[in-house]
Amino acid sequence: MPVLVVGSVALDSVETPFGKADDVLGGSATFFAAAASLLTPVQLVGVVGTDYPMEKLESLAARGVDLAGLERADGPSFRWRGRYHHDLNAAETLETHLGVFSRFSPKIPEQFREAPFVFLGNIDPRLQLDVLNQVERPRLVACDTMNFWIQSRRPDLLELLRKVDLVTLNDGEARQLSEKVNLVQAARWIMDLGPRHVIIKKGEHGALMFSRDSVFFAPAYPLESVFDPTGAGDSFAGGFIGYLTRCNDMSDASMRRAVIYGSAMGSFAVEKFSTERLMTLTRSEVDQRVRQLRELTTFEEELPS
Amino acid sequence: MPVLVVGSVALDSVETPFGKADDVLGGSATFFAAAASLLTPVQLVGVVGTDYPMEKLESLAARGVDLAGLERADGPSFRWRGRYHHDLNAAETLETHLGVFSRFSPKIPEQFREAPFVFLGNIDPRLQLDVLNQVERPRLVACDTMNFWIQSRRPDLLELLRKVDLVTLNDGEARQLSEKVNLVQAARWIMDLGPRHVIIKKGEHGALMFSRDSVFFAPAYPLESVFDPTGAGDSFAGGFIGYLTRCNDMSDASMRRAVIYGSAMGSFAVEKFSTERLMTLTRSEVDQRVRQLRELTTFEEELPS
Numbered sequence: 001m002p003v004l005v006v007g008s009v010a011l012d013s014v015e016t017p018f019g020k021a022d023d024v025l026g027g028s029a030t031f032f033a034a035a036a037s038l039l040t041p042v043q044l045v046g047v048v049g050t051d052y053p054m055e056k057l058e059s060l061a062a063r064g065v066d067l068a069g070l071e072r073a074d075g076p077s078f079r080w081r082g083r084y085h086h087d088l089n090a091a092e093t094l095e096t097h098l099g100v101f102s103r104f105s106p107k108i109p110e111q112f113r114e115a116p117f118v119f120l121g122n123i124d125p126r127l128q129l130d131v132l133n134q135v136e137r138p139r140l141v142a143c144d145t146m147n148f149w150i151q152s153r154r155p156d157l158l159e160l161l162r163k164v165d166l167v168t169l170n171d172g173e174a175r176q177l178s179e180k181v182n183l184v185q186a187a188r189w190i191m192d193l194g195p196r197h198v199i200i201k202k203g204e205h206g207a208l209m210f211s212r213d214s215v216f217f218a219p220a221y222p223l224e225s226v227f228d229p230t231g232a233g234d235s236f237a238g239g240f241i242g243y244l245t246r247c248n249d250m251s252d253a254s255m256r257r258a259v260i261y262g263s264a265m266g267s268f269a270v271e272k273f274s275t276e277r278l279m280t281l282t283r284s285e286v287d288q289r290v291r292q293l294r295e296l297t298t299f300e301e302e303l304p305s
Numbered sequence: 306m307p308v309l310v311v312g313s314v315a316l317d318s319v320e321t322p323f324g325k326a327d328d329v330l331g332g333s334a335t336f337f338a339a340a341a342s343l344l345t346p347v348q349l350v351g352v353v354g355t356d357y358p359m360e361k362l363e364s365l366a367a368r369g370v371d372l373a374g375l376e377r378a379d380g381p382s383f384r385w386r387g388r389y390h391h392d393l394n395a396a397e398t399l400e401t402h403l404g405v406f407s408r409f410s411p412k413i414p415e416q417f418r419e420a421p422f423v424f425l426g427n428i429d430p431r432l433q434l435d436v437l438n439q440v441e442r443p444r445l446v447a448c449d450t451m452n453f454w455i456q457s458r459r460p461d462l463l464e465l466l467r468k469v470d471l472v473t474l475n476d477g478e479a480r481q482l483s484e485k486v487n488l489v490q491a492a493r494w495i496m497d498l499g500p501r502h503v504i505i506k507k508g509e510h511g512a513l514m515f516s517r518d519s520v521f522f523a524p525a526y527p528l529e530s531v532f533d534p535t536g537a538g539d540s541f542a543g544g545f546i547g548y549l550t551r552c553n554d555m556s557d558a559s560m561r562r563a564v565i566y567g568s569a570m571g572s573f574a575v576e577k578f579s580t581e582r583l584m585t586l587t588r589s590e591v592d593q594r595v596r597q598l599r600e601l602t603t604f605e606e607e608l609p610s
Contacts, residue, residue, distance in 0.1 A: 257606075
């Protein structure tokens with residue numbers, strides 16, 4: 001069962017205290033696809049410029065990412081240059097060149113329009129809405145967003161949220177969107193707009209999935225070294241939606257496991273630059289990390305007398 | 306089975322966005338005792354001034370806190386005045402008057418010296434060491450500390466850490482002590498000094514217990530409203546050590562449950578000012594929150610085909 005992802009495909013240049021990488025694979029759709037494709041077929045819609053080194057995407061294609069929706073437009077590709085300091089908490093953006101991405105108008109190929117699972121990566125909410133007009137009754141639509149759209153495209157974003165089943169945001173974005181400091185209140189405010197599930201990503205502090213009747217918390221795997229945090233959130237989304245798509249089941253039990261797969265994928269993504277670690281990853285490594293994440297929080301409830 | 310706690314007994318004046326309270330019960334030993342006494346008998350050693358309203362401690366005594374080690378010294382009691390802003394993340398200290406606490410020299414009453422479990426609250430590491438010289442071979446000694454001592458009493462603190470079984474710190478303190486940004490590395494560095502277990506408290510982000518062969522993560526209970534964060538860490542310690550003392554078992558299974566009891570107690574402590582909520586708390590409410598914390602992270606491992 002395939003998942004459709006619409007988002008950015010970029011070239012990243014990243015500096016961390018541990019090294020630097022230039023013009024490596026980046027973008028929300030790319031990280032999502034790298035993670036999800038280990039679990040289920042992926043249909044990718046995005047845009048790159050004529051300068052994009054297409055051979056870099058071959059490994060994605062080899063893993064079942066259908067690139068029929070990846071447009072090549074005249075002009076330079078989206079490039080991002082960023083730097084992380086010692087605490088790896090926040091990226092310092094050094095340069096952003098949107099290039100052809102600034103005129104991106106997603107065209108969903110005919111053969112992608114019945115994708116049962118759809119992930120709308122972090123792009124202009126107007127484009128996310130436009131994608132929804134091109135697809136046929138997916139079983140689940142999830143979207144991501146960011147501070148920039150919350151501030152500059154609030155009405156469009158609110159309209160989008162009325163039409164999606166699930167939204168992923170980080171804690172700061174949830175607070176900014178809801179204007180509530182408390183995350184439980186923020187999640188409820190967002191669910192009241194429409195989404196049945198709100199996933200609040202807290203980076204090294206794990207992720208919370210709020211649903212109508214329950215809350216689930218997935219810890220982050222306690223890594224001894226984080227190499228490059230770029231793409232962790234999109235890799236999380238790829239693991240999460242990829243797992244749901246694969247099992248095509250949206251029971252609470254399945255959603256909970258999906259969040260754990262998201263956490264596992266996010267933890268692998270940050271072990272190397274770009275999608276490097278995700279692309280060498282095996283299913284058994286993922287399953288092992290899922291078991292480790294389970295071990296991390298498991299305790300027996302019964303009380304000694 | 307009793308637990309001995311040595312720490313501060315203070316009068317707090319706290320302002321939060323939700324209200325203010327003046328001259329209410331505060332101090333590390335007080336919060337610890339309020340939480341632990343719901344689970345096991347507590348022996349408290351501390352000092353107050355002649356101005357201390359002793360009747361405020363009656364509810365603690367009624368719940369099995371033995372105050373035989375609470376000295377009344379000539380002079381004013383330890384008073385702290387603080388304020389929390391909207392995000393409730395960090396207290397802004399407005400006034401600190403150490404009073405008689407500045408000359409505190411813990412004297413462990415004869416009948417407390419064989420306590421099998423000992424918690425050294427956040428006081429000068431020289432005094433924590435002095436307590437250890439007065440007790441007889443406890444089964445488990447745990448200590449807390451803070452940024453001030455890490456900076457100003459480093460050699461004494463390192464000597465103390467060689468003599469304790471477990472240390473609790475918050476994430477910032479673990480990084481400051483170890484000079485490592487990564488918490489896994491920080492915990493290992495601290496364990497290499499001596500403690501078999503390091504508990505890193507991350508407030509609303511939960512707590513990590515590092516042991517020689519395992520890591521356990523306890524989520525924080527996602528509260529819809531946090532009223533006053535004062536004392537959460539000491540209440541956590543009270544729940545944790547109180548549970549261990551009560552079951553007198555230090556297996557990994559027991560330690561894991563203990564961390565969850567700590568998380569539960571911390572979550573109750575912040576629901577009202579001072580020890581108010583802890584003092585009305587019942588065992589069944591605690592057990593219910595422990596079940597909720599379990600539900601929060603439980604997922605079934607098996608994969609659908």
